Amino acid sequence: MSLREQLRNDLAAAMRSGETLRRDTLRMTLSALALLEKEAKHDASDDETLGVIVKAVKTRRESVEAYTAASRPDLAAAEEAEIAILSGYLPAQLSESDVDALVAEAITATGAASAKEMGKVMGWLGPKTKGRVDGKVLSGKVTAALAARG
Secondary structure: OOHHHHHHHHHHHHHHHOOHHHHHHHHHHHHHHHHHHHHHOOOOOHHHHHHHHHHHHHHHHHHHHHHHHOOOHHHHHHHHHHHHHHHOOOOOOOOHHHHHHHHHHHHHHHOOOOHHHHHHHHHHHHHHHOOOOOHHHHHHHHHHHHHHHO
C-alpha cells in the first residue's frame, strides 16, 4: 500500500471513529498533496508524499515556536498534537551518532574541505536523510564538521 493510500484509509477511519483532530490533520495533508499533484501533473510518488508530510511537520514546528513565543500554549499544544499525528507517517528518525557518521561519510565522499562546499555535502545527504532528521540539525552538524576541517 502506498503512503498516499495509507493516508486516505486513515482519514476514512478517523471520520468513522469521530477523531476530528486526526481527520482535519489528514485532510490538510491530503489537500497539500493534491495541490502538489495538480502542479506536477502526475500522481505523487511515495517520496513526494513523504516530502509533503515533512514540510507539514516543519511548518507546524515553526508554528509551535511562534505560539510559544507569543504565550499561546493552547495553540502550541494543538500544533504539537498535529505533529504527533503526522510523525507516525515518517520513517524512523536517525540517532545523533548515525547523523554524525553520515555527515563524516558525506564529507569524505564529496571531498569537501571548507564551508564553501556545504551545498555539495547537503546535496549528497539529502536523499539519505529525507524525513529522518531535521534539516536545521543536519545543516548545523555539517557546518560544524566543515569548520573543524579548516
